[in-house]
Amino acid sequence: MMAVGLGHFLILGSVLFCLGLVGVFINRRNVLVSLMALEVLLLSVSILFVTFAKYHDHLHGQIVSLFIIGTAAAEAAVGLAILIVFFRFKKSIKLEDVQDLKG
Amino acid sequence: MITMLDLCFYMFGLTLIGSVVTVFLARNTVYSVFALIVAFFNSAGIFLLLGAEFLAFVLLIVYVGAVAILFLFVVMMIGADEPLKKKDLFKNVRGFILAAGVMVTEIIVFVTGKFTLPSATIMGDGDSQISNTHAIGEVLYTKYFLPFQLVGILLLIAMIGAIVLTLRNRTGVKRQKAKDQLQRKPSDTLELKDVPIGQGVKTK
Numbered sequence: 050m051m052a053v054g055l056g057h058f059l060i061l062g063s064v065l066f067c068l069g070l071v072g073v074f075i076n077r078r079n080v081l082v083s084l085m086a087l088e089v090l091l092l093s094v095s096i097l098f099v100t101f102a103k104y105h106d107h108l109h110g111q112i113v114s115l116f117i118i119g120t121a122a123a124e125a126a127v128g129l130a131i132l133i134v135f136f137r138f139k140k141s142i143k144l145e146d147v148q149d150l151k152g
Numbered sequence: 153m154i155t156m157l158d159l160c161f162y163m164f165g166l167t168l169i170g171s172v173v174t175v176f177l178a179r180n181t182v183y184s185v186f187a188l189i190v191a192f193f194n195s196a197g198i199f200l201l202l203g204a205e206f207l208a209f210v211l212l213i214v215y216v217g218a219v220a221i222l223f224l225f226v227v228m229m230i231g232a233d234e235p236l237k238k239k240d241l242f243k244n245v246r247g248f249i250l251a252a253g254v255m256v257t258e259i260i261v262f263v264t265g266k267f268t269l270p271s272a273t274i275m276g277d278g279d280s281q282i283s284n285t286h287a288i289g290e291v292l293y294t295k296y297f298l299p300f301q302l303v304g305i306l307l308l309i310a311m312i313g314a315i316v317l318t319l320r321n322r323t324g325v326k327r328q329k330a331k332d333q334l335q336r337k338p339s340d341t342l343e344l345k346d347v348p349i350g351q352g353v354k355t356k
Contacts, residue, residue, distance in 0.1 A: 052155065053157055053158045053161040053162075057165075058161075058198070058201075058202065061165045061168070061169075064169060065168065065169065065172060066254075067252075067254055068169065068172050068176075069172070070250070070254065071176070071248065072172075072175065072176040074248065074250075075176060075248075076176060079181065081181055081184075081223070081226065081227060082175065082176060082181065082184055084223070085175055085184060085185070085188050085223065086175075086176065088188065088215075088219065089172055089175065089188075089191065092191070092192070092195055092215075095207075095211075096199070099199055099202050099204045100202060102204070103204075108287055108288060108291055111206075111207055111284075111288060112288065112291065112292065114207055115210060115288070115292075116299060116300075116303050118210060118211060119214075119303040119304075119307060120303065120306065121214075121215075121219065122214050122215075122218055122219055122307065122310075123306050123307050123309075123310035124310075125222055125223070126222065126311065126313075127310050127313050127314055129222055129223070129226045129314070130313065130314035130315075130317040130318050131317060132230075133226060133229065133230070133317075133318050134317050134318065136230050137320075
């Protein structure tokens with residue numbers, strides 16, 4: 050273990066981002082978990098923004114991170130509302146069932 | 153020499169990654185939500201290590217208090233948990249390759265690139281006299297006023313959208329109609345009659 054520097058935080062954020070990406074891909078059955086993966090993606094991006102804010106010693110990154118948190122809350126609300134409406138119509142939350150537009 | 157910062161970073165970081173993995177692999181969706189809450193707590197710890205105290209607590213309030221609880225409500229409303237089956241895990245190989253490619257590229261950039269990283273400690277910058285929250289407050293309502301208001305409007309629109317999407321009028325449910333109740337007048341329902349003695353009143 051080396052002394053923790055900014056690179057460690059960057060690597061942590063990148064690993065989280067990749068985990069979120071993998072989570073979007075492997076969950077073909079449950080839309081809820083895919084939405085959670087999107088939350089993880091946004092979280093990793095805001096960690097990276099805060100890290101770079103520290104690196105540049107400027108508050109820009111933290112402010113952007115704050116906006117990301119607000120946007121993530123809005124996204125979660127609308128996404129879950131759409132999911133509930135979808136569940137009412139189809140009685141299912143599988144991603145495989147989301148193909149009505151295909152005809 | 154392992155300092156307190158290192159210890160905290162590895163603790164928060166490893167728990168964060170472990171709980172995120174748990175989110176995707178948990179058999180029950182309720183466990184996924186709880187693992188997500190653990191992940192949010194640990195990322196708040198990471199934010200604290202980076203000196204962003206205000207953001208850490210905003211993260212706790214917004215993510216744990218609002219988003220995760222929203223997820224929990226929806227999980228309990230829908231209640232369908234489809235556990236991840238082993239044969240589905242490797243169905244989407246292209247996605248895996250894409251994610252792995254991104255990861256490998258990042259590691260190569262970090263390890264070989266000219267991107268030098270300062271290894272000095274991150275906690276405690278000496279020159280700032282005001283707290284993090286104070287500093288954010290000073291710029292948030294002046295320099296970033298317009299984006300701040302736009303995020304507020306975005307949240308309002310999202311709230312209205314969520315309500316409009318999920319609103320439905322159920323048939324067959326007895327409910328109070330306040331408008332009809334308040335618009336009732338005595339003349340609609342009440343009729344005064346003079347009753348002749350010995351004859352009574354004829355009902356219609």
